[in-house]
Amino acid sequence: MAGVWGIFEAGTVGSGSGAPRGSGFAAVGTVEYKLPVQILAVDTTTPRGSLAVVTDQGVVAESRSTTQEGHSGWLLSAADAALRGLGLEARDLDGFAVTVGPGSFTGLRVGISSVQGLALGAGKPCVGVPSLDVLGRAGAGRAPTVVTLVDAQRGEVFGGVYDGEGRSAGEPRVGTVESLVADLEDEVAFVGDGALRYRAEIEALVARARFPEVDLFLAAGLGRVALEALREGRGCPPGELRPLYLRAPHIRKPRR
DSSP: OOOOOEOSSSOOTTTTOOOOOTOOOOOSSSSOOOOEEEEEEEOOOSSSEEEEETTTTTTEEEEEEEOSOOSTTTHHHHHHHHHHHOOOOGGGGGEEEOOOSSOOOHHHHHHHHHHHHHHHHHHEEEEEHHHHHHHHHHHTTTTSEEEEEEOOOTTTTTEEEEESSSSSOOOOEEOHHHHHHHOOOSSEEESHHHHHTTHHHHHOOOOEEEEEOSSSSHHHHHHHHHHHHHHHHOBBGGOOOOOOSSOOOOOOOOOO
């Protein structure tokens, strides 16, 4: 049984944008949640793709796939298997979550479009969370400053800076490791696949760099962040999900 109930009093959603009356999306303050809240979370921003059903009690189902061939081949079948295994249908969930980037352009399209389709069919709200924010939360408590780095290929990383509690301390950026970390001082925890790939370079630039082990399959952590957002009325209609691109796509010219 879904854990959401309420009186839909207005034709607006938590993000403040319009929705037709009776659309199933509630205005801020008109939805109350009871335990357990259930959400399906999807991350396809890197080759490490994952899907998880998360409730207030924790992760109740999870699927992981590491592939260089894209995530479209396994994602929807994994979602169906996870829900069937729990005796649920998509409409029984309270919402859907997806990492909106930065990351692989193809991966972002697959994840966002899949979640939009599921949420539209179920009539449920969505929560979009940057992948760097999910990593920032995973690194909370490891050092006074947490830096999230995702491999952006071409010798660059997507990066974000967070405080010791995993709260954002600046805008996300893309660039070389040196350009993103050279000015950091004191003790810093670096997390993400970019931190692993460029560990030697980081250690040469930051004297007190730490590299705590965190889970790089992000769906479970995403689900925990999204649960908080739903409780606070920060869900949105599926059509309002937008990818976070920090640079233009790399288009190869055809060979002649």
